[in-house]
Amino acid sequence: MDHAAVRILVTGGTFDKDYHELEGRLFFRRTHVREMLELGRCKLAGNVEELMLIDSLDMGDADRARVLDACRSAPEARIVITHGTDTMELTARAVGVAGLAKTIVLTGAMVPYTFGSSDGLFNLGSALAFAQALPHGTYVAMNGRCFRWDNVRKNKGTGVFEELG
Amino acid sequence: MDHAAVRILVTGGTFDKDYHELEGRLFFRRTHVREMLELGRCKLAGNVEELMLIDSLDMGDADRARVLDACRSAPEARIVITHGTDTMELTARAVGVAGLAKTIVLTGAMVPYTFGSSDGLFNLGSALAFAQALPHGTYVAMNGRCFRWDNVRKNKGTGVFEELG
Amino acid sequence: MDHAAVRILVTGGTFDKDYHELEGRLFFRRTHVREMLELGRCKLAGNVEELMLIDSLDMGDADRARVLDACRSAPEARIVITHGTDTMELTARAVGVAGLAKTIVLTGAMVPYTFGSSDGLFNLGSALAFAQALPHGTYVAMNGRCFRWDNVRKNKGTGVFEELG
């Protein structure tokens, strides 16, 4: 273990949604990743970079190209990407096929962090660990497990990530 | 990634402390590890085994022998041990010197899980990931990092885990 | 203080909204009023009656007639109504004009209870107290204050309740 720095690329997703109390709906105000790292007493080196704050259903090819570009240009060889769960497998694929010599782990949450019952803190801890310990490649870390980018999907019925048939 | 089963051995520590509202003090009622796994939507195979529920300052040689014994007899080759932070390095040593052909990761928390601001959920996610991804050996996972059993200590002044010398 | 029983009539509103983790939206699953009372260690006599679980923007004349009817037929002379904030003043009016010989207090929340940062617990405590201590009449309890039914509105810009001009 060399305590390599890990870059965190923020794209939004359920992870970062807040409740808009005047309009009674969920929205993005700002990322919560920094306060989650503080809450986790995380002392890893590396930067948090906010690429975008969008719902992953609104993520298009240009957005995915931007994510890949940020992975490529990041000085760190270990990267965590926070992402909405609905299209996480698509962004994993867009990044994975590029075959960068880096360890890249996508993660997200089923419940917003601002709800007390979020799985986001658990997943963030998990993704940061996988990013440090796994060999180069692109992965999805959800439900305490880690999947290769070319063998993962979200089961829309259960909300649980699983291997392809 | 083969989604190997991970056994979780519970020993207590800050992680699992509750507030006794009639006596106004912290105490152990039961482990919170199962509800933390549920909160994290963890779908890993493996069992949670409650060995003891004690403060790690109260942990003696017999307790550590029991922890080592549980590691040895567990059917799983990947193990997470939840533990108080004050003597985590001692138990890591007691387990590490045995040189079992397993991946064993100790973790804990600085703040009880029942306090909303606990680092425990982050650490549990982190420890489970390290246990799946690292080669055989005994480790301590705290502060988002992972340390080898023979090169770790808790800095009593800052509460942060660090390498020796 | 005679510790009179207080009936709580549940109509829904932000108060009781949950996050639907598969669909990524807010919805009504069940009322949280009973667990809020338990959390508050509330020992008041009286029943919780779930009339409906709807957004107050969806509340029509028939719904308001049903609320008034429930106030009238309740055996308790002291009643709290949980309600969405958007049309709370309309239901207060529908109940208030009836001039029942009871003390009736409407309250709600700006943030769902299932979000840790809810004002609902504070408001529920406040409304139950006003219901016990005020003379017969219909009131709205929000923001730590209490308003008569014929002199209250929600300021749509600030979300704060206030007297009419």
Next chain:
Amino acid sequence: MDHAAVRILVTGGTFDKDYHELEGRLFFRRTHVREMLELGRCKLAGNVEELMLIDSLDMGDADRARVLDACRSAPEARIVITHGTDTMELTARAVGVAGLAKTIVLTGAMVPYTFGSSDGLFNLGSALAFAQALPHGTYVAMNGRCFRWDNVRKNKGTGVFEELG
């Protein structure tokens, strides 16, 4: 309802206890009353005055004299006192016998506010409402109820407040 200002006198108690993560014990860092009022979207006029931050078991006659003095010299005629539950009835008596022409309500919590499951927010909302709505006198507001100062005690076995035999 005239929206009279309410003064809040802080004395400490379980209400305001924090977890000391380096020492693993509960302690007083600062009062949480202001953030609780903000969480409750409370818009009442009046000031928060921190008299002391102590465990109510450590409260002596001089402390109680200081509380009574603060009640007497407060410009507001409506006062809430946050207090540990163990000796709340003693301070209520010390203040109540003075017979000030004010409405004074003591309240507290069984669980620290920094624990998510605190009853403090519910009790604070309740106490502020009773302080506005009740005639002059000294009261204890706990468990959703309100008690006169000369007819209340904490049941040590259940933690619930009740009238004297």
